[in-house]
Amino acid sequence: MAGPQRSHLISAAHVLNEKGPLYFHAAPRTKRWLKEEPFLTDDNRIDLGIMELKLAPPPYPAVDKFALPFTALLRAATPRRRKQYLIMGFPSSKSEVDRKRRQFTTTVCPNLCVSADAKRYDKLKLSPDNHIVLNFNVRRVHGRKGRHAFPKPNGMSGSPVWLMHDDDGPNDPVQTPVVGILIEHCPSKLALVATDIGFAIDMIMGRVGRSASRQPPRHALR
Numbered sequence: 138m139a140g141p142q143r144s145h146l147i148s149a150a151h152v153l154n155e156k157g158p159l160y161f162h163a164a165p166r167t168k169r170w171l172k173e174e175p176f177l178t179d180d181n182r183i184d185l186g187i188m189e190l191k192l193a194p195p196p197y198p199a200v201d202k203f204a205l206p207f208t209a210l211l212r213a214a215t216p217r218r219r220k221q222y223l224i225m226g227f228p229s230s231k232s233e234v235d236r237k238r239r240q241f242t243t244t245v246c247p248n249l250c251v252s253a254d255a256k257r258y259d260k261l262k263l264s265p266d267n268h269i270v271l272n273f274n275v276r277r278v279h280g281r282k283g284r285h286a287f288p289k290p291n292g293m294s295g296s297p298v299w300l301m302h303d304d305d306g307p308n309d310p311v312q313t314p315v316v317g318i319l320i321e322h323c324p325s326k327l328a329l330v331a332t333d334i335g336f337a338i339d340m341i342m343g344r345v346g347r348s349a350s351r352q353p354p355r356h357a358l359r
Contacts, residue, residue: 144194144204147337148295149320150177150186164199176340183267184320185332187340211300211314212335217252217265219304224248224271224319224329229292246288248278249301253328261326269298269317269331275324290322290329298331 146153153159153175163169177186195204214220225247250271258270278287298317302308317331 143341144190145337145341146171146188146190147297147318147334148186148188149318149332150175150184151320152295153177153186153188161202162200163193163197163202167199169193169197178336178340182263183332183336185318185336185340187337205315206312207341209312209314210334210338211316212333212338213266214300214303214314214316214333215265217269218254220252220300221302222250222252222269222271222316223299223301223313224250224293224296224331225299226290226293226296226319228288228290246293248273248287250329257326257328261323261328261330263330267333267336269333271298271329271331272327273322273329274327290319293319294321295319 153171154177159171160168161171171188173188173191175186175188178184195202197203225245227243228246250273252265253270253272255265257272258265258268261270263270273287273290275287275289296319297315298319300314300316315334317334318337319329319331321330322328323330
């Protein structure tokens with residue numbers, strides 16, 4: 138995500154707070170190691186973190202990685218109902234490592250979702266002002282060929298939640314906005330939980346956040 142004169146990586150706090158080295162590929166055979174200090178939210182239920190990419194910031198055209206403009210982030214897109222969301226991430230179950238060939242392959246998995254009803258928010262003790270609770274049954278998601286099973290979403294923490302369509306409008310025909318970041322899978326409640334992107338905006342603007350060690354949510358999408 139590109140802010141004013143800067144580029145930031147936005148993810149779940151428990152991802153950026155992992156022990157051990159973190160990296161992504163900036164080119165097919167080039168790892169971009171994440172050595173910058175992350176800034177994390179204080180609240181464990183918000184579970185959001187950012188990292189300013191000071192060294193070798195994007196774009197990375199060799200692997201089609203480009204920063205979103207700051208204007209693509211849409212905070213407080215409420216009410217959550219009557220909207221269609223897209224989640225897209227890389228489940229760990231769809232990743233393979235070929236150590237002999239030194240190759241790593243993964244598969245992006247998208248899914249269209251709608252917000253859960255108010256009762257589900259209440260059961261999870263979450264507010265739609267701060268979170269997006271998405272209906273999600275790993276055994277029955279909707280696709281082009283009807284209902285099918287979705288891979289276990291482990292590894293999708295930090296993935297963006299896109300607002301594809303708002304029945305109450307307005308809908309931007311040019312830019313599909315990011316409204317949240319996935320942080321948690323609640324299988325017993327048939328739900329995914331995302332934090333409103335507004336918290337990341339405030340962190341980028343220097344309003345909240347700190348560098349600190351903290352514990353992940355109970356059902357973090359590791």
